[in-house]
Amino acid sequence: MTGASAGPATEVDVAVVGAGFAGIGAALRLARRGRESFVVLERGDDVGGTWRDNTYPGVACDVPSHLYSFSFAPKPDWSRVFAPGAEIQEYLRACAREVAGNLRLRTEVLRARWEGSRWVLTTSTGPVRARVLVLAAGRLTEPRTPALPGLDGFDGPVFHTARWDHAVDLAGARVGVVGTGASAVQVVPRIAGTAAHLTVFQRSAPYVVPRGDREFSAEELAGFVADPALPAALREETFTEMERGLAARRLVAQALDPLRRRALDHLAAQVPDPVLRAALTPDYEVGCKRVLLSDDFYPALGRDDVTLVASALRGFEGRTARAADGSRHPLDVLVLATGFHAARQPYARRVVGRGGLTLDAAWSGGMVSHASTVVHGFPNLFVLDGPNASLGHNSALHVIESQLGYLLGALEHLEHHAGALEVSAAAQRAYTADVDAMAAASVWLRGGCSSWYVDARSGRLTLLWPDTAGEFRRRNGTFDPAPFLAG
Numbered sequence: 001m002t003g004a005s006a007g008p009a010t011e012v013d014v015a016v017v018g019a020g021f022a023g024i025g026a027a028l029r030l031a032r033r034g035r036e037s038f039v040v041l042e043r044g045d046d047v048g049g050t051w052r053d054n055t056y057p058g059v060a061c062d063v064p065s066h067l068y069s070f071s072f073a074p075k076p077d078w079s080r081v082f083a084p085g086a087e088i089q090e091y092l093r094a095c096a097r098e099v100a101g102n103l104r105l106r107t108e109v110l111r112a113r114w115e116g117s118r119w120v121l122t123t124s125t126g127p128v129r130a131r132v133l134v135l136a137a138g139r140l141t142e143p144r145t146p147a148l149p150g151l152d153g154f155d156g157p158v159f160h161t162a163r164w165d166h167a168v169d170l171a172g173a174r175v176g177v178v179g180t181g182a183s184a185v186q187v188v189p190r191i192a193g194t195a196a197h198l199t200v201f202q203r204s205a206p207y208v209v210p211r212g213d214r215e216f217s218a219e220e221l222a223g224f225v226a227d228p229a230l231p232a233a234l235r236e237e238t239f240t241e242m243e244r245g246l247a248a249r250r251l252v253a254q255a256l257d258p259l260r261r262r263a264l265d266h267l268a269a270q271v272p273d274p275v276l277r278a279a280l281t282p283d284y285e286v287g288c289k290r291v292l293l294s295d296d297f298y299p300a301l302g303r304d305d306v307t308l309v310a311s312a313l314r315g316f317e318g319r320t321a322r323a324a325d326g327s328r329h330p331l332d333v334l335v336l337a338t339g340f341h342a343a344r345q346p347y348a349r350r351v352v353g354r355g356g357l358t359l360d361a362a363w364s365g366g367m368v369s370h371a372s373t374v375v376h377g378f379p380n381l382f383v384l385d386g387p388n389a390s391l392g393h394n395s396a397l398h399v400i401e402s403q404l405g406y407l408l409g410a411l412e413h414l415e416h417h418a419g420a421l422e423v424s425a426a427a428q429r430a431y432t433a434d435v436d437a438m439a440a441a442s443v444w445l446r447g448g449c450s451s452w453y454v455d456a457r458s459g460r461l462t463l464l465w466p467d468t469a470g471e472f473r474r475r476n477g478t479f480d481p482a483p484f485l486a487g
Contacts, residue, residue: 010126010127010128010129011129011130012037012038012039012128012129012130012131013035013037013038013130013131013132013411014030014035014037014038014039014130014131014132014133014134014411015038015039015041015119015121015128015130015132015133015134016030016038016039016040016041016134016136017041017109017112017133017134017135017136017137017347018040018041018042018049018135018136018137018138018141019040019042019044019047019048019049019096019103019105019136020047020048020049020050020051020052020092020136020137020138021049021050021070021092021138021385021396021397021400022049022136022138022384022385022400022403023040023042023047023049023134023136023137023384024040024047024092024095024096024099025070025095025397025400025401025404026040026134026136026384026404026407027040027096027099027102027103028070028072028073028095028098028099029072029404029407029408030099030408031098031099031102032072033408035411038102039102039103039104039128039130040099040102040103040104041104041107041108041109041121041123041128042103042104042105042106042107043106043107043108043109043124044105044106045105045106046093046105047092047093047096047103047105048088048089048092048093049092049138049140049141050138050140050141050162051085051088051089051092052089053141053162053163054085054161054162054164054183055085055086055164055166056161056162056164056183056186056187057164057186057187057190057191058186058187058189058190059084059085059086059183059186059187060080060082060083060084060085060186060213061082061083061084061085061088062082062182062211062292062293063082063242063394063395063396064081064082064238065078065080065081065082065083066078066231066234066235066238067235067238067239067242067394067395067397067398068083068088068395068397069091069397070095070397070401071235071401072401073095074228074231074232074235075091075094076221076224076225076228076230076231077221077224077225078216079215079216080213080214080215080216081212081213081214081216082211082213082293104123104125106124106125107123107124107125108123108124109121109122109123109347109350110122110123110124110350111350111352112133112350112351112352113352114352114353114354114378114379114380114381117131117420118130118131119131119132119133119380119381121133131380131414132380132381132382132410132411132414133351133380133381133382134381134382134384134407135347135351135381135382135383135384135386136384136385137345137347138384138385139340139342139345139385139386139390139463140162140340140342141340141345141346141347142340142341142345142346143160143161143162143163143336143338143339143340143341144338144339144340144341145160145336145338146178146313146336146338148313148314148315148316149314149315149316150315150316150317150318150322151315151316153316153317153318154316154318154319154331154334155318155319156319156331156332156333156334157332157333157334158333158334158336159334159335159336160335160336160337160338161183161184161187161335161336161337162183162340168333170191170194170195170333171194171195171196172195172196173195173196173332173333174195174196174197174199174330174331174332174333175191175195175197175198175199175331175332175333175334175335176198176199176200176201176313176321176329176331176333176334176335177191177198177199177200177201177335177337178201178313178334178335178336178337178338179201179202179203179336179337179338179339180200180202180203180204180205180206180337181206181289181290181292181337181339182290182292183337184200184337185206185208185292185293185294185297186294187335187337188200188297188300188301188306189294189296189297189299189300191335192300192303192305192306193303193305195305195333196305197305197306197307198300198303198305198306198307199306199307199309199321199329199331200301200306200307200308200309201309201311201312201313201321201323202279202280202308202309202310202311203311203312203313204282204283204284204289204449204450205279205280205281205282205283205310206282206289206290206291206292207260207263207282207286207287207289207291207292208263208266208267208291208292208293208294208297208298209259209262209263209266209291209292209293210262210266210293210295211293211294211295212293212295213295239394239395239398239469242393242394242395242469243393243394243468243469243470245259245393245394246393246394246467246468248286248287248393248443249287249392249393249442249443249444249466250441250442250443251285251441251442251443251446256285256286256287256443259286259287259291260285260286263286263291264281266298267280267281267298270298270299270302271298271301271302272302273302276301276302276308279308279310280298280301280308280310282449283448284447284448284449285443285446285447285448285449286443286447287392287443287444287447288443288444288447288448288449288451289447289449289451289453290392290451307329309323309325309327309329310325311323311324311325311327312324319331319332321334339452340452342452342463343366343367343452343453343454343455343456343462343463344360344363344455344457345367345386347359348360348362348363351378351381353375353377353378353379353381354377354378354379354422355377357377359375359378362375362376362377362378363387364457365455365457365458365460366455366457366458366460366462367386367387367388367455367462367463368387368428368432368462369383369386369387369388369428369431369432370423370427370428370431370483371406371423371431371475371476372386372387372388372389372399372403372465372472372476373386373389373403373406373407373476374410374421374422374423375387375423375428376422376423376424376425376427376428377422378422379420379421379422380414380420380421380422382403382406382407382410384400384403384404384407385399385400385403387462387463388435388461388462388463388464388465388466389403389465389472390463390464390465391464391465391469391472392444392453392464393469394468394469395469398469398472398473399465399469399472399473401473402472402473402476402477403476403477405473405477405478405479406476406477406478406479407479408479409478409479410479412479413479413481417481419486421481421484422484422485423483423484423485424483424484424485426483427483427484435461435465435466436460436461438466438467439460439461439464439466442461442466444461444464444466445459445461
């Protein structure tokens with residue numbers, strides 16, 4: 001995909017910010033509805049979002065491939081059950097070619113302000129005016145770097161998994177990995193054995209279940225390509241199976257106990273050393289944090305040239321890392337697998353709504369919305385993959401597609417009604433109260449862990465939808481003008 005700074009006119013009906021799954025999905029749906037007056041603004045030099053940024057060794061999806069793709073742009077020939085990151089990136093590039101004329105790459109939105117009847121955007125390549133603003137920047141865009149004393153004095157290479165430095169040769173180096181979350185369980189097995197020694201710093205042990213990844217056979221691929229009903233059926237079967245996972249998150253014993261047992265049995269089978277196994281046994285309920293999928297993470301930690309430090313990293317003295325347990329570990333390279341600023345999204349500081357209120361200020365106590373898509377005080381603004389619009393048990397793309405249906409309905413309404421769409425404060429409060437009530441009895445709030453799903457400022461579950469993916473679509477997939485203010 002080439003740059004598009006010349007792009008379409010600066011006066012558009014719809015401006016979409018971000019060209020990851022949500023932004024490209026919005027563009028495809030808009031174009032296929034015959035809408036031509038829209039632009040997708042992307043600060044990077046390519047589309048892909050998360051899958052453009054994350055190129056670390058072993059990067060792959062943890063949702064089965066046929067479910068982690070658009071239902072309206074199916075790809076029958078995924079190579080594996082769980083697609084590697086490069087293949088997902090190529091899929092997004094292929095989708096984006098259909099809307100290439102509406103893309104502006106290398107265009108960063110510096111400010112977006114509601115001015116009377118339109119959004120006025122200040123970008124790195126010039127101003128854009130749009131009747132409707134769609135924020136599709138996502139949650140995993142800004143890597144989180146821990147504030148560690150002495151880190152600035154570490155004179156070896158330091159990089160986040162989402163900013164992997166491929167120029168750094170790990171062969172023969174003493175490498176430290178901070179974190180044991182979703183990216184760490186993928187990267188650790190891939191660099192163990194390359195590094196002279198690998199030290200993994202773990203603040204909290206994750207639950208890990210078998211991944212069961214494999215290549216699709218030539219016969220399977222031929223069948224998928226020849227008969228679209230086959231991958232469609234696999235998609236539906238996978239979706240239904242993953243929906244059952246919500247019961248465990250609701251602390252239903254009949255579902256929770258088997259999931260916990262599956263994870264602990266996997267740990268016992270792969271880690272014979274009782275000391276290491278104890279260090280890898282979580283001290284909170286399964287599902288409170290993201291349940292990870294891996295068949296090679298535990299074996300990697302059992303290698304002689306790998307050390308698990310079951311203690312948070314506290315700081316550095318030169319190239320020596322100091323853990324909370326007092327242990328010291330000399331390192332040459334430091335890899336931060338420390339997640340993202342997800343609960344408080346940096347882009348929110350740049351969005352200014354009615355009366356000069358920033359979105360960040362509106363969300364000062366945690367993200368709130370109506371229908372997980374619209375926010376009081378921000379007319380004609382639609383947030384994709386934002387407040388309570390992620391899933392802890394199923395594919396995020398199902399939610400994104402539901403939100404796109406809501407967006408298209410709102411645009412249809414705007415075509416036939418003057419004025420702007422601003423949801424009422426009462427509707428937003430009611431929706432937020434409903435979500436909070438659903439979340440109250442969930443494992444995410446009662447599971448005894450500290451999780452990035454929960455906003456530390458309010459203690460609210462602000463990232464995840466605490467119900468089924470099907471219920472999200474039933475409730476939030478169709479636009480209803482009733483909760484909106486007149487005018």
